[in-house]
Amino acid sequence: MNVAENIARRTAAYAALPVFQAFAEDRIPLDLFPRFFAEEAMVTRFFQDFIWASTDIEGDDALAAFARQHRRVDSGHYRWTARDLEVAGLPPLTLETCFALETLETRIQLARILACFHDADRDTRLTILAALESAGTVTLDTLFGYASRHGLADRLLYLGRAHLRVEERQVASITSIAAELFARDDARLHALVETVYDALSTMFERAGHRLYGELVGVRRAA
Numbered sequence: 415m416n417v418a419e420n421i422a423r424r425t426a427a428y429a430a431l432p433v434f435q436a437f438a439e440d441r442i443p444l445d446l447f448p449r450f451f452a453e454e455a456m457v458t459r460f461f462q463d464f465i466w467a468s469t470d471i472e473g474d475d476a477l478a479a480f481a482r483q484h485r486r487v488d489s490g491h492y493r494w495t496a497r498d499l500e501v502a503g504l505p506p507l508t509l510e511t512c513f514a515l516e517t518l519e520t521r522i523q524l525a526r527i528l529a530c531f532h533d534a535d536r537d538t539r540l541t542i543l544a545a546l547e548s549a550g551t552v553t554l555d556t557l558f559g560y561a562s563r564h565g566l567a568d569r570l571l572y573l574g575r576a577h578l579r580v581e582e583r584q585v586a587s588i589t590s591i592a593a594e595l596f597a598r599d600d601a602r603l604h605a606l607v608e609t610v611y612d613a614l615s616t617m618f619e620r621a622g623h624r625l626y627g628e629l630v631g632v633r634r635a636a
Contacts, residue, residue: 415599415604416596416597416598416599417541417544417595417596417597417598417599417600417603417604417607418544418589418596418597420604420607421544421545421548421596421607422548424545424549424607424608424611425548425549425552425611427611427615428549428552428611428614428615429552429556431615431618431619431622432619432622432623432630432631433450433618433619433621433622433623433626433630434552434553434556434618436622436626436629436630437450437556437557437559437560438556438559438560440560440563441629441630442560442626442629444564446625446626446629447502447560447564447566448502448503448504449625449626450621450622450625450626451498451499451502451504451557451573452499452504452511453517453520453621453625454495454553454557455492455495455496455498455499455504455507455572456507456511456512456517456520457520457524457617458491458492458495458572459492459495459507459512460521460524460528461492461524461546461550462489462490462491462492463528464527464528464531464542464543464546465484465485465488465489465543466485466489467528467531467534467539468481468531468539468540468542468543468546469481469482469484469485469488469539469543470531470539471536471539471540476591477536477540477591477592480587480588480591481539484543484584484587484588487584488584491572491577494571494572494577495507495571495572497571498570498571498572498573501566501569501570502566502570516624517621519617519620519621520617520620520621523613523614523616523617524613524617526609526612526613527542527546527609527610527613527614530542530606530609530610537595537600537603538603538606540588540592540595541595541596541603541606541607542606542610543588544585544588544589544592544596545606545607545610545611546610547581547584547585547588548585549610549611549614550581551581551584551585553618554573554577554581557573558573558574558575561573
């Protein structure tokens, strides 16, 4: 199994998380959606560090140029959530909400990923970026689908169609520009993929149960 195959495998498992299935099956009432979106907005702020760190690649070659372009296109999306919070009738993020005790577990899982960038080489940065973007497409697609079915998608930026299309292109671009890297069967890179997906899965699973309880654990009757 190469790195690309491992990312695909973990992405499929990530898409099957109970909290995402609950949104996909419309088991979360619309009036409770803001609970999750408020936390997603906080997570998006912290994700900006992931984008900056994963694209911190120096040089004059194609990979470095790609990283600079990716950083330009994918930076600042967290600002869109500020507008979306207002549209959803939620207050703006503050230091108190970003560092609230009840979301500590979420920040711990985010910190696990950020720590992987310490003294990271190019291969590490690109592998993490590919895993993050692939997982992010699942998250965004699931929430976009929910927002669309409930008449919200046309009013939102972060969960809007334009952002979804940007993210879908990003995944294809990464795997194309670094095809040799993702064709490897490399234990060190596999370990990075596992860390990213374990952290994200743990973060969203626990947040889902904390916010929605049995709504996440009970499937809709066929």
